[in-house]
Amino acid sequence: MIRILSRRNVLSTLAAVPAVMVLAACSDSGKAEAETKPAEPAKPAEAATPATPAEPAAEAPQPQGTVDMAELLKPGALPDKSMGKDDAKVTIVEYASMTCPHCAHFAETTFPELKTKYIDTGKVRYILREFPFDPRAEAGFMLARCAGDNYFPMVDVLFKQQVNWAAAENAKDALFQLSKLAGFTQESFNACLTDQKLLDQVRAVQKRGAEEFKIDSTPTFFINGKTYKGAMSIAEMSAIIDPLL
Numbered sequence: 001m002i003r004i005l006s007r008r009n010v011l012s013t014l015a016a017v018p019a020v021m022v023l024a025a026c027s028d029s030g031k032a033e034a035e036t037k038p039a040e041p042a043k044p045a046e047a048a049t050p051a052t053p054a055e056p057a058a059e060a061p062q063p064q065g066t067v068d069m070a071e072l073l074k075p076g077a078l079p080d081k082s083m084g085k086d087d088a089k090v091t092i093v094e095y096a097s098m099t100c101p102h103c104a105h106f107a108e109t110t111f112p113e114l115k116t117k118y119i120d121t122g123k124v125r126y127i128l129r130e131f132p133f134d135p136r137a138e139a140g141f142m143l144a145r146c147a148g149d150n151y152f153p154m155v156d157v158l159f160k161q162q163v164n165w166a167a168a169e170n171a172k173d174a175l176f177q178l179s180k181l182a183g184f185t186q187e188s189f190n191a192c193l194t195d196q197k198l199l200d201q202v203r204a205v206q207k208r209g210a211e212e213f214k215i216d217s218t219p220t221f222f223i224n225g226k227t228y229k230g231a232m233s234i235a236e237m238s239a240i241i242d243p244l245l
Contacts, residue, residue: 026100026133026218058235060243063226067213072222076129077204081151083115084125090244092124093222095131095209098140098158099166100218106231107159113234123245128155130205131218136171139193141202143175146192147182154182 072093073080096103118124132138140158147154157178158165165174179189192198209215213222221228223240232240 026097026102058233058239060239061228061232061236064229065214065227066225067222067227069222069225072213072225076208077201078130078145080127080129082125082127083152084119085122086125088123088125090118090124090224090241091127093127093129095129095213095215095218095220097131097133097137097218098144098155099132099134099137099162101162102231103219104159104162106219107156110232110234110237114237117234117238118241124241128152129209130202131209131215131220132202132206133218136166136175138199138202139171139175140166142192142195142198143179143182143184143189145198145202146184146188146195150182157181 069091073091096107114124114126119126130141132141140155144151144154144158161178165171165178168174176184176186176189184192209220213227217229219229219231221232224244226240228240
């Protein structure tokens, strides 16, 4: 279910959603248990074991629907932030929420290799679109937009540090500390998060995704017109992408 969010500026509503609920604000193909399960402590490094034979290639996940790519790629309330060649054979559009742990998992474990293997080589064009479920997610995307050319680096930092700000009792201070690394001052930070026009545009991107493309969970991927829900491994994405090249 899509949440109806307050029209008050994000800066004044960062504490509106209890921190314990924020990191459960996404869905991953029914894997609800993973959304709220506390992270396990890191285990000590173990001694190296002999190499095992490579596992067989993953099967491509089944798509959950299709969309008209021409409609999907029409300009929206905000200009698309993209990586890769405009004429790449494969176009991936991801709708994500900055407070979604599955989105963060994909960003940390799958996206780096996706970028190296497909985006940087000109095979894939990747577009990231905003689909926030709560004020903290809205704030994260607004700060990324305000970072200008550093949009993707800011998104990367926010995903990597997600647990430190999205689940913080004082999200505003936590976000400001991260934003300073991108050159924000207190003044520019406040100006960004009280920009009603930008907030309305971020919400318009989400509304369009929900109404026109039936998005109800994050991450949701559209790959050459086919819909895939949930964070995928690089093996699964490769199984989808390679036959399209």
